[in-house]
Amino acid sequence: MRDPDNPSVRPGWSPEFLTEAALGSVQTEYEVLQLMRRCADHFGFSHFLVTRFPDAERPRLSARLLVSNWPAELVRQYDALEVFHRSRLVTEVAQTKQPVRGDARLLAPKDPGDAAAAAAAKLTEQHGLAASLAFLLHSTGAEPFIVLFSGRQAALDHDDTARLYFAAVQLFECLEQTFATGTVAREKLSGREIECLRWAAAGKSSDEIAIILGISPYTVSSYFKTATRKLGAVNRMQAIASAMRMKLI
Incomplete structure (x- = not known):
């Protein structure tokens, strides 16, 4: 998952919540979700998600989400606009290995004449997704995924963007591991x-x-x-x- 050709990614750097011990203990998507909450907060973001790309049969965000802290009502309203598969987020992330930045319009269609574009941008703005930073990551099976962090803070500088990318890679590796290991059974209900x-x-x-x-x-x-x-x-x-x-x- 790591890019050895990118010198800005520092393998030795890791915030406190991404210690080797913490990552090694992750067994469920819920635990990944909690680590992603801390990661988003560490870098000043309020929202995050990890999603597969939409396809012809499943164009809506809710059908492709893996982990997210978006409010359920936001997901429902966003899906109702039917813009995820046409959003700048999907089209731009698919075309580059570089981080993709944008304002609330990143989650809307690029065509300004699209009737749903303004509604999507307004919706995400109202929920605090005024600025976003997205990464393209691939599973070991080469399936592409989008990792998105959003909030109201100013854009991260180059160094913090590199650190967030490295954190996202680590967390995605943990998430991918849960695909194979599944949930570990416990004696009592979790x-x-x-x-x-x-x-x-x-x-x-x-x-x-x-x-x-x-x-x-x-x-x-x-x-x-x-x-x-x-x-x-x-x-x-x-x-x-x-x-x-x-x-x-």
Whole structure:
């Protein structure tokens, strides 16, 4: 994942929350999410996401998100505009290995005549995504991903951009590792498993729970599977009933 030809990336640099011990203990997407929160805060950003590129069958952001701290309502409103697959973010990140910077219009279509462009820019501006910095990263299988940090702060200088890139690479490597290792089973229900059960009991679908919790639908399904096993249930509904009976949710 690291670029040995880029001298601005300093392998020896790492903020406190990205110590070898911290990274080595990561086992779930939720733990990656927490590290990304700290990373974003460290560099002065309020929002972040990691997403796959849109495709013909899944053009909306919610269908491609892996981890994010975007509010669920923001994701819903953004998806309703149907602009993700046409956004400058997607088109510009796909065309360069360099960091991509932009204001609220980065998440909107480039065509100023596009009716949804102004609405998308206004929406992201209202939610504090006034300035963004995006990186293109690839998995070990060569699949491209977008890592985006957004907020209201001034643009990072060259050195801090390089440091954030290196941090993003480390965090993405941790995230990719969770694809293979999955969630480690615990003797008791984890906090995330309880949250998934609680939202399911409230009538939310797996996709909706994924948006609410800022994780992927695959991870939501994984939490349901482990929770069902731990509760000795045979399906999701029985697991919810058992958790309610035990006053866990």
